[in-house]
Amino acid sequence: xxxxxxxxxxxxxxxxxxxxxxxxxxxxxxxxxxxxxxxxxxxxxxxxxxxxxxxxxxxxxxxxxxxxxxxxxxxxxxxxxxxxxxxxxxxxxxxxxxxxxxxxxxxxxxxxxxxxxxxxxxxxxxxxxxxxxxxxxxxxxxxxxxxxxxxxxxxxxxxxxxxxxxxxxxxxxxxxxxxxxxxxxxxxxxxxxxxxxxxxxxxxxxxxxxxxxxxxxxxxxxxxxxxxxxxxxxxxxxxxxxxxxxxxxxxxxxxxxxxxxxxxxxxxxxxxxxxxxxxxxxxxxxxxxxxxxxxxxxxxxxxxxxxxxxxxxxxxxxxxxxxxxxxxxxxxxxxxxxxxxxxxxxxxxxxxxxxxxxxx
Numbered sequence: 001x002x003x004x005x006x007x008x009x010x011x012x013x014x015x016x017x018x019x020x021x022x023x024x025x026x027x028x029x030x031x032x033x034x035x036x037x038x039x040x041x042x043x044x045x046x047x048x049x050x051x052x053x054x055x056x057x058x059x060x061x062x063x064x065x066x067x068x069x070x071x072x073x074x075x076x077x078x079x080x081x082x083x084x085x086x087x088x089x090x091x092x093x094x095x096x097x098x099x100x101x102x103x104x105x106x107x108x109x110x111x112x113x114x115x116x117x118x119x120x121x122x123x124x125x126x127x128x129x130x131x132x133x134x135x136x137x138x139x140x141x142x143x144x145x146x147x148x149x150x151x152x153x154x155x156x157x158x159x160x161x162x163x164x165x166x167x168x169x170x171x172x173x174x175x176x177x178x179x180x181x182x183x184x185x186x187x188x189x190x191x192x193x194x195x196x197x198x199x200x201x202x203x204x205x206x207x208x209x210x211x212x213x214x215x216x217x218x219x220x221x222x223x224x225x226x227x228x229x230x231x232x233x234x235x236x237x238x239x240x241x242x243x244x245x246x247x248x249x250x251x252x253x254x255x256x257x258x259x260x261x262x263x264x265x266x267x268x269x270x271x272x273x274x275x276x277x278x279x280x281x282x283x284x285x286x287x288x289x290x291x292x293x294x295x296x297x298x299x300x301x302x303x304x305x306x307x308x309x310x311x312x313x314x315x316x317x318x319x320x321x322x323x324x325x326x327x328x329x330x331x332x333x334x335x336x337x338x339x340x341x342x343x344x345x346x347x348x349x350x351x352x353x354x355x356x357x358x359x360x
Contacts, residue, residue, distance in 0.1 A: 003081035003358055005032040006074065006105070008094055010058045010067075011087040014041035015195060016274040017112045020162050021086045026051055027350040028357075033078055035071065064092060071097030075105055082357050083107045095130045106360040108133040110160070114271050114292075115144040119153075128153045132360060135160040135353075137272045138296050160356065161296075163349030164277040164340065167254040179259050182245050187220040188212075188323045191260035191284075193253050193275045194267070196236070197228040201266030201289070201310060206240040208316035213243050217323060220245060224256050257282045261329065262322055265294060268310055273297055280304070280340035285333040287318055297344075303335035 007025045011018050022045050025034045030052070036042050038055035046053045054074055056067050075083065075097060083105045085094045091109065098107050111134050119128060128149055134157045136142035145157050170178075179185060190209055194200045202223055209221040221240065226249035227233035237246065247256060253275075257263055263279035265288040272293035276286050280303070288294035290306035298304035305322070308314040322329040 002031045003360075004079055005357055006071075006078065006080040006083045007032055007034045008071070008083060008085040008090050009034070009042065009087050010037040010040065010056060010090050010093070011042070012037050012040045012058060013195075014045075016162065016272070017086055018042045019045070020110075020112075020274070022046070022051070023165070023346065024084075024350055024353060025053075027346075028354060033074070033080075035074060061092070064096060067093055068096035068100055072100035072102075075101040075103055079103065080105045082360055084110065084357065086110050086112060088113055091127055091131070095127050098130065106132040108135060108357065108360060109155075110135045110137065111141055111145065112137050112162075112271055114141060114269065115148050117148060119149045125150075125153050128155060131155045133157070133356070135356065137162055138293050140292065140296070141271060158356070160352060161344055161349055162272055162274050162277075163344050163346030164274060164281050165346045166341070167258075167278070167282050169282070170255060170258050175259060178255075182222070182247070182259070184220050184222065184245065184259065187218045189220050189222055189260045189262075190319055191222040191224065191257060191263045191279075192266060193224040193257065193263070193278075194265075195228045196223065196225050196233050198232050199268050200225075201268060202236055203232075203239075204266045204310055204312045204315060205264050206236060206244055207312035208319055209243050210240055211312065211316040212320055212323070215320070217320065219243065219319075219323065222256065222260055223247065224250060224253055254278050254282055257284055260284055262287055262319060264315070264319075265289060266310070266315070267292075270294060276304075277340050277344045280333075280336035280344075283333050283337045285322060285329045286336055287315065287322070298336075299339070302332075303339050304332050 009021045025032045034053040037058050134155050136159050142159050192205045206221050212219045221244045223246045257279045262285045265273050265276050270292045276297050279286050286304040289309040291309045300306045305318045307318050
């Protein structure tokens with residue numbers, strides 16, 4: 001009999017972490033129930049679907065026990081064998097929920113974020129002694145876990161990449177129509193997908209695009225995502241109005257990726273880089289910062305290009321080369337799609353996740 005899983009994520013936001021949690025829960029099917037933030041953006045992805053879920057209010061540490069008691073009841077009522085959390089801030093809740101429950105399920109954390117300091121104080125020793133396993137999204141994150149969590153309390157740790165689903169590819173006619181509707185027309189189009197905030201580097205991409213434009217290249221930047229920082233968003237619109245198209249939030253990011261000639265991930269410190277894999281699945285050439293997760297996704301000069309992190313001049317040089325050499329661009333795109341399908345296809349990764357959870 002398959003083990004029963006409770007997937008926990010009270011994050012109020014909506015990004016790669018939250019959507020991965022929802023997709024993983026969906027793959028696990030009836031054996032899994034999700035516990036999510038009742039006011040979080042993820043909730044709209046569950047409403048009106050067959051996904052089983054419960055909601056909790058997000059509370060501070062002072063009232064943590066209220067949520068922990070509710071979580072413990074869910075664990076016992078649903079006969080949960082494994083509690084799987086994704087958002088690091090939910091770790092205290094997961095451990096308290098486990099200890100308050102009668103079933104005392106195994107607790108596993110998918111570690112999506114970097115770890116930068118030692119966890120050797122009483123509080124963290126308590127948490128990690130009661131955590132059974134950590135699934136690091138990259139080898140870099142695994143190395144950080146091994147560095148900062150003392151060996152006597154460190155849970156079993158292994159790497160499990162986040163996968164991406166194969167997209168529905170649009171026709172050439174639809175691509176042309178949608179590009180025309182957005183005002184992209186025949187311009188060389190550089191896309192970036194993600195929350196609009198300074199660390200994501202939209203300004204780096206648009207500065208590179210503007211530099212190319214000033215050098216006589218017909219180029220546009222397609223900025224996909226919702227504004228987390230209104231002041232930053234306003235400055236982007238003011239400074240790059242002549243070279244940028246902003247779409248706002250969308251549920252069809254992979255469709256919009258297919259309108260682009262190149263997709264860029266410009267984050268200063270990206271733990272993984274799911275948008276890169278999604279773009280590669282679409283057969284779109286990718287360029288990314290030369291740090292963090294992208295180093296485990298892109299083989300520089302083989303299936304994409306890396307640029308110096310937060311260096312708009314270096315990015316402009318890489319994009320100009322791709323604009324002027326379509327053969328290279330298409331070669332990178334084809335190789336990128338092949339690697340994404342071989343290594344990062346979601347069905348393969350979710351099957352591995354299920355194996356790990358079943359063997360706990």
